[in-house]
Amino acid sequence: MNLKRVLDLYDQILKQGHRNEIARELRDEDDLFLILCYSDMLGIPNPAFYYTLELYPHMLERFHEWHLRMGMDKSPINGFRCC
Amino acid sequence: MNAIMIALIGILVFYLGYRYYSKFVAEKIYRLDPDYETPAHKYKDGVDFVPTNKWVLWGHHFSSVAGASPILGPAIAIYWGWLPALVWVVLGTVFAAGVHDFGALVLSVRNKGQSVGTLANRIIGQRAKILFLFIILILVLMVNAVFAWVIANLFITFPSSVLSVFIQIPLAIWIGHLVYKRSGNMLFPSIAALATMYVTAVIASRVPALQIDLPRYFGGAENTVMFGLDGISMSFFVWIIVLMVYVYFSSSLPVWKLLQPRDYINSHQLVLGILILYLGLFFSNPSITAPMTNSEASTPWFPLLFITIACGAISGFHGLIASGTSSKQLNKETDARVVGYLGAVGEGLLALISIIAVATLFTNQGAFLEAYNSFGAAGEIGLGSFIEGAGQLATGLLIPADIASTIIAVIIVSFAATSLDSAVRLMRYIISELGNEYKVKSLTKTHVATSIAVVSSAALVLIPEGPQGFGSGGYLLWPLFGTANQLLAGITLLLITLWLKRLGRNYFVTLVPMVFVLVMTLYAMLRQVVFEWSGYGGGELNVLLFLLGSIILAFAFWILLEAANALRKDNTNFPTDKDQSM
Numbered sequence: 001m002n003l004k005r006v007l008d009l010y011d012q013i014l015k016q017g018h019r020n021e022i023a024r025e026l027r028d029e030d031d032l033f034l035i036l037c038y039s040d041m042l043g044i045p046n047p048a049f050y051y052t053l054e055l056y057p058h059m060l061e062r063f064h065e066w067h068l069r070m071g072m073d074k075s076p077i078n079g080f081r082c083c
Numbered sequence: 084m085n086a087i088m089i090a091l092i093g094i095l096v097f098y099l100g101y102r103y104y105s106k107f108v109a110e111k112i113y114r115l116d117p118d119y120e121t122p123a124h125k126y127k128d129g130v131d132f133v134p135t136n137k138w139v140l141w142g143h144h145f146s147s148v149a150g151a152s153p154i155l156g157p158a159i160a161i162y163w164g165w166l167p168a169l170v171w172v173v174l175g176t177v178f179a180a181g182v183h184d185f186g187a188l189v190l191s192v193r194n195k196g197q198s199v200g201t202l203a204n205r206i207i208g209q210r211a212k213i214l215f216l217f218i219i220l221i222l223v224l225m226v227n228a229v230f231a232w233v234i235a236n237l238f239i240t241f242p243s244s245v246l247s248v249f250i251q252i253p254l255a256i257w258i259g260h261l262v263y264k265r266s267g268n269m270l271f272p273s274i275a276a277l278a279t280m281y282v283t284a285v286i287a288s289r290v291p292a293l294q295i296d297l298p299r300y301f302g303g304a305e306n307t308v309m310f311g312l313d314g315i316s317m318s319f320f321v322w323i324i325v326l327m328v329y330v331y332f333s334s335s336l337p338v339w340k341l342l343q344p345r346d347y348i349n350s351h352q353l354v355l356g357i358l359i360l361y362l363g364l365f366f367s368n369p370s371i372t373a374p375m376t377n378s379e380a381s382t383p384w385f386p387l388l389f390i391t392i393a394c395g396a397i398s399g400f401h402g403l404i405a406s407g408t409s410s411k412q413l414n415k416e417t418d419a420r421v422v423g424y425l426g427a428v429g430e431g432l433l434a435l436i437s438i439i440a441v442a443t444l445f446t447n448q449g450a451f452l453e454a455y456n457s458f459g460a461a462g463e464i465g466l467g468s469f470i471e472g473a474g475q476l477a478t479g480l481l482i483p484a485d486i487a488s489t490i491i492a493v494i495i496v497s498f499a500a501t502s503l504d505s506a507v508r509l510m511r512y513i514i515s516e517l518g519n520e521y522k523v524k525s526l527t528k529t530h531v532a533t534s535i536a537v538v539s540s541a542a543l544v545l546i547p548e549g550p551q552g553f554g555s556g557g558y559l560l561w562p563l564f565g566t567a568n569q570l571l572a573g574i575t576l577l578l579i580t581l582w583l584k585r586l587g588r589n590y591f592v593t594l595v596p597m598v599f600v601l602v603m604t605l606y607a608m609l610r611q612v613v614f615e616w617s618g619y620g621g622g623e624l625n626v627l628l629f630l631l632g633s634i635i636l637a638f639a640f641w642i643l644l645e646a647a648n649a650l651r652k653d654n655t656n657f658p659t660d661k662d663q664s665m
Contacts, residue, residue: 021339027130
C-alpha cells in the first residue's frame, strides 16, 4: 500500500466520526432550499418563483429522493411529476 | 518483573483472543454470512446507512470508544496490585468486551440496524425503554461530573498544559471554517494545529509565565480567597465554571464549527499517544515497582475491581456506539469481527499501557504503597500517576520527562474534553426526548435542555464533600459511573443471549459474562450502598452517593429479574434464521 493510500485511509477514519452529522446538516440545508424553490407550488407566494422555475429540471432527481425520504411514494405536487 | 514482558503477555493474549476465540464466535455462534445484505446496503440513504470500508469503520469505532475512561479505571485499580488489574483487563477484553461489542454489532445488523435501546424496548418491553433512558441519563450526568473534575484537577496539577488546550479551540474553529467554507483538506491543517499545541506545551513547561497556575494566583492552599475557599478549592471552582461555560457553547454549536475539527485533531493524539507509550516502553525497558498484589489494601478487591475498571475490560457505552452508528455502516456482515472485537482489543491495549505506566512510575514498592495508601487516595492520584508514569515511559524516546508529562496531560485533557462535550450533547438529546415523551415543550428547546444539562452537571461536581473537600465529586462518583456502565453492558449481553437462545444456538459465550458482570455489579453496589454510604456499619452517611447508588441498585435488581424472566420464557419478538428480516 503506498503512502497516499495510507493517508487517504487515515483521513477517512478520522472523518468518519462526524460524516453522518455533517451529511444530516447538509441535507437539512437542502430541504430548506427545496421548500424555498417549491413554496409557490405549495401555496406560499414567492417573488423569485420565475427564477427558481429554471432550476427545476436540474433538481428533478433530488426532488424525487426528497419525497421518497419523506415517506411519499409519489410526487406530492400537482403539475410536478417525477415518478 | 519486567514491564515489556507484561505488555507482551497482554498483547499475546489479545492476539490469541482475536485470532481464535473471535473466529470461533464468528463462525460457530454468530454464524456471520458474507452474503447477508446488511442494513447499510438495504437502507442506504447517504446519511446514516452507508456501506463503509471495515478498517475505516474499525478506526471510527475505536476512536469513539477510546477516551480517558480506559486510562483512569486501571490507574485507580492498580491499588490492589498490578496482577488483578491486568488479569481483569486481559480476560475481560477477550471473553467479555469482545463478545459484547461484537454481539451488539451483529444483533443490530440482524435487526435493521436498530440500537440496543430500541431492541430492549421491543424484546423486554416498555419498561426497558424507561430503564435505558434513566441509566443513560445517570451515566452521562456522571460522565460530565467525572470529566469536569478530571480536567479541572489536571489544570491545577499541570498548569503548563492549560495554554495548549485553550489554543486548540481557535485552531479548531479556523480549521472548521477552512474546510467547510472553502472546501480545504483537513489532514495537514490539523497536523499543523497539533504541532502548534505541542510547541506551546514545550515552551510553557519551560517558561513559568506561560503556565496558567490558578492556585499560585490565589496565593496557594493556605490562603483563604473568598466564601471560605482556599486557593486550591477556589481554582477548582473557577475551572469548573470556565469548563461549563465552554461546554455550553461547544455542545450547542453546529458540529462542523468546533466539535468535528477538534475531534479530528484529538484523534491524531490518540494514535500518537499510543505510539509514544508503547515505543517508549520498548526502548526504556522499565521495571515494575508496584506490588503484584497489595496485601495491605484495606478495601477488598473483590468485587470492586470489576466496577473500577469498566471501560478497558467491558463497557456498556461500546454497545451503544456499536448498535447506534457502526451497525448502520457495516459493509459485510463478516466485517463485524474486525470492527466489534478488534475495537474492544484496541481499548484493552489502552488499559494495558495505563497499568504499565503506573506500575513502573515509583522508585520502589514502599513509595507505591505510601502513595496508594487507601482506595480514596488511589482515586485521587490515579490519573496524575498515569501522566507521570507515561511521561517516564516517553523518556525512552529521549523526550525530557517534564515536557512528556505536559504533552500527556494535554492528550488526556483533550480526551476528557471530547467525552464531556459529547456527553453534554447526549444529555441534551435525552432531556429533549423526555420533554417530547411527557409533552413538556420547553424541554425540547436546545438552550433550555443544554442549560439543564450544564447546571445539573456543575452542581453534581461542586456539591459533594469528600476527603479532598470542595470539588471532589468527580472521583467519588467513579464507582457509580462504573456500575451504570456495567449495567448497560449487562442489558446488552442479555439481549444477545436471548437472541442466541431463540435461534437455538450455544448462548453460553454471552450468558457467562452477563451473569458475571451483573452479579459483580450488584454485589459491589450492595456492599457500598449498605455498608459505606448509608451510615450503617460504621461508615459516614453520604446522602448523594446513597441516593444515586440506591437508584442504580434498584435498576440492577430490576434488570436481573427481567433477565431471569426473559430467559425463562420463549421470546417470540426476535426473528429467527428463517425470517426474511434475518
